[in-house]
Amino acid sequence: MADDAVKSVNPNTEETPQDSSSTDVIQQLDGGENEVTVKTFKELGVTEVLCQACDLLGWKTPTKIQLEAIPVALQGKDIIGLAETGSGKTGAFALPILQSLLASPQRLHSLVLTPTRELAFQIAEQFEALGSSIGVKCAVIVGGIDMMSQSMVLAKKPHIIIATPGRLIDHMENTKGFSLRGLKFLVMDEADRILNMDFETEVDKILKVIPRERHTYLFSATMTKKVQKLQRAALKDPVKCAVSTKYSTVDKLQQYYIFIPSKYKDCYLVSILNELAGNSFMIFCGTCNNAQRVALLLRNLGITAIPLHGQMSQDKRLGALNKFKSKSRSVLLATDVASRGLDIPHVDCVINYDIPTHSKDYIHRVGRTARAGRSGKSITFVTQYDVELFQRIETLIGKKLPAFPTQEEEVMMLVERVSEAQRFARMVKMSKRGSPRERVAAKR
Template sequence: MAGGEEEGAAAGTETESEAVVEELRSFKDLGVTDVLCEACDQLGWKVPTKIQVEAIPVALQGRDVIGLAETGSGKTGAFALPILQALLETPQRLFALVLTPTRELAFQISEQFEALGSSIGVQTTVIVGGIDTMSQSLALAKKPHVIIATPGRLVDHLENTKGFNLRALKFLVMDEADRILNMDFETEVDKILKVIPRDRKTFLFSATMTKKVQKLQRAALKNPVKCAVSSKYQTVEKLQQYYIFIPSKFKDSYLVYILNELAGNSFMIFCSTCNNTQRTALLLRNLGFTAIPLHGQMSQNKRLGSLNKFKAKARSILLATDVASRGLDIPHVDVVINFDIPTHSKDYIHRVGRTARAGRSGKSITFVTQYDVELFQRIEHLIGKKLPAFPMQEEEVMMLTERVAEAQRIARMELREQGEKKRSRNDNDDDTEEAIGVRNKVAGGKKKKRKAF
């Protein structure tokens, strides 16, 4: 479809949705059963969102659904409610599978399923990397109703966990499908599609309709209904967006200046690498800020710990890589700072979408160095607006450089120490494995090696 037609279609859908939302005041009007309406009420979901208005009635009719909606639009409810309602009608184990791109999003979806299905006894299991496979195998053996998984780890279990299969599956959901495919999970998704029943319902949710998503749609869905509430790239109206143009070597000083200027707010600061996320968190801590990191090189427990501390407002600054830019529902982010400008312009939309959620206002500030001008122009072109400069007092920034330089030095030392500790731990693990190997050889022949679960 040509761009103009698509936008026109999207605009039409938008207007229709608004009219429908006016008429539909409750989930009951959408066809949701009483027990689930009560669960929505307990979660504080008073009125269905646009994507829920579009998708739920269609899904309840038993159709496949493609949902195009930006982050924070209530997508989880749009697929969880129809699945739970179908489960109520025909109770069955291993009923639904939800595929997600990141571990954090998987845990969040699981929480929503459990909250919505608490009164009907729904059991869910999260299958993601970074967690012991044996405990996951035991959880799968109990046959939960809903599995929420990242594609890589699920394929591991399908190939290696004895007795586990998805041959009875009734629902497949692919959430953030564009991101699953961008993270090179195509091979894993193909393997999953080959071993699940063809006779199933499929929901595909994505913020953007890329070529890869269209290909997946053709492969996985039968005569789907498209529910699009916004196909244009856009940022929320209540979001005040700014940029600051700065020399690369003073980035840290400008960051400290902004955190001081906007003190009292909660911040999400996006960095491009795990290393820079960790370094900047240490730097800010050395300067007295309550900052915590969240990135892919942390263990799953530490990642969830960071997220929970920030959600509980025990920390006011969360530094993250793009692992946290989409799907995570953190309600109280006041300011998003793009410390490192995103390489892909679309990631800008998802990052700044962490603030100004659910009708609140918020700010975003993007750092633009002499090396980032072209990337920044691409972002402005994508969102269709020129951003204003954030007002700065440069002499005040320069007064901070000495203190910041000292904090940088300490952060570098701490980072080096952490790296050394990690290396020595890995060496010890290798030694232990070697020792176990020797013991097994000695014991070889005496008893057979026991198979994993």
Template sequence: RMTDVLCEACDQLGWKMPTKIQVEAIPVALQGRDIIGLAETGSGKTGAFALPILQALLETPQRLFALVLTPTRELAFQISEQFEALGSSIGVHSTVIVGGIDTMSQSLALAKKPHVIIATPGRLVDHLENTKGFNLRALKFLVMDEADRILNMDFETEVDKILKVIPRDRKTFLFSATMTKKVQKLQRAALKNPVKCAVSSKYQTVEKLQQYYIFIPSKFKDSYLVYILNELAGNSFMIFCSTCNNTQRTALLLRNLGFTAIPLHGQMSQNKRLGSLNKFKAKARSILLATDVASRGLDIPHVDVVINFDIPTHSKDYIHRVGRTARAGRSGKSITFVTQYDVELFQRIEHLIGKKLPAFPMQEEEVMMLTERVAEAQRFARMELREQGEKKRSRNDDDDTEEAIGVRNKVAGGKKKKRKAF
């Protein structure tokens, strides 16, 4: 049984009923067994591993108690938020160790010996190899979340290194949306006769999600996007593009047309990425444009509509993307843009989810009325993109000359010049 403190914490978070994966995994975890959990994103699996860990921590308090490995930085922050929310009343400290953030401050946080570390594999290995006095020899729990994705991003060598330096005598929870060969191999290496908790073996998209497609000529893609944003105005949107560049371009295009759009992609700095997410979460912006960096695991409570502006090349990514809406029992819509070049990819998606999708009702003539206005905004967006590119380049050149100046000044015993803020 779970202790009352934790039950209360769940209550305060508004968790009334456990989700399927929690029903399956928590009792087994409380018995002290290793777990392999197959559950897609949005199924409540963070709770499924956080609660047993916190329960065990209450029974035998110690520092550096649990390590959670995750593939992306955003996911790490999100898991940390859940640990903080569930463990705040019992004084649990967690630390996020990811790339894109200054290592020095991370080393200081590790020196304070938090109870739970949530990390991406690359940066954690950095600290294990370079931060004096930091080790995980006392670790009691290891969680690998989205294991298929950790391995797909080629973190295998890092994961091996981590497994070598943590105690064999520990509990391990492995969560993955799909059972790949790599995950099976990892399971054999890392788990002791685990209990399998599978919530859904088939690729499913949630019942409450209304999925549509629109078939359009690729040159009018932007106009159709603007049409749909107008038609469904008042909703919050997540729009997926295939590249960082297209994300940025479309965001500029929509801003020119007066929409509150913000981008989220891998070429943005970590602070900018978190800033974008928070603005969107706080409903200060109603449109988030993203690459697949954001297709997995991010729990943004109020995405009403997901638009696949560029069709995903991997059908499984479709499931992750549309899984950003209709979460936790709410309803949602998804609309996938299919151009003349995407037909085959679209058929693959329909085959994977085992459904034929209906077309989203459109008024073609209304779309065509938007084309001039959109063409003008496209021109602006292209210009702005070019300017941004040039600014970035000159900033990099500046950095090089700055460094040279800095070195000269140091040699001359002078102070390094302050960077001009742009």
């Protein structure tokens, strides 16, 4: 496909950059004092063909981060976007990139870096949906997929690459003929998490080989010291578009806790799922093993549960996400690999089965519900071992959480059934592992 396969539509609403009295400091736009009255994508400067794509996706009006970021991006400025989970960040960077691609079609035009495979596929879906009428080609470059097949995709020179840093470096070092020397746009989505996952070295390598003259968008839920350092290294006179306060949770989120003995966590979980039946749940577990075990337990009790964790293959992880998103499963048991950035629009309730060891992860977990102005509920299990961690969370969010009302007598009536389901889950796991002799033989 030639470079001009992207149908060229000159956006006649392009704005000229405004003068700035201070280019050596970050300019800041917030959703508070400078209230923005623009309500349509067209008024933001988005060209007609992309406005039509937004309409087809059901995007009737821009979200807060889109209102703040899109006009700035269309002026050609670098951006630091601080916004809560579910705020429409992908649209905030995808629309300006696609508009640039329309004006000047080019292969290997843009690179989007993400912390996880699932988020990469999700971003690609949105780019392809927004660019479906203009022939945009995307490539997802993540681990867990054959390098050779990815090399063949890269050889075709897609317009946009969405990648995890580690696998992208693999291709930059080993795939013959692959180069990003002509790159026009770099996006780092969930930048705080990219850095928390120890991708700093990979990001530094990428920054050294891509052009200095480029547009860079950095999006993050929190402005950590690592993100500030990256911003200084990667962005030039950026505009800060902040639409949420640090470590806040959304107003329409009802947050509760339950103080329970550790040995009865499964009983309380089943009781809550029964009480709130008909809702969709995302249940966070501290380990892959726990997510798998609880999913098996719930299935044995007739609850449509499915796990999502890092020890699953890429195909199984995507399959689990799709089943939950299509509502064929009402309960998703997840580790923190799924707690950030994924577009799962219908989560009614988040349950912290295992309390997060890092308080900031609480914000990201409960951000899976009450998205885009909808209401939602979160319930955190607090055992005798979790009191200090729970107090740190309350300090971080600046509020005392109320207790979720439960009837202990009714919960205790479930003990026998739940114990039987626990035994079943253990048996299934042991049968899948095989006998000790079989496990030894498999390692040879």
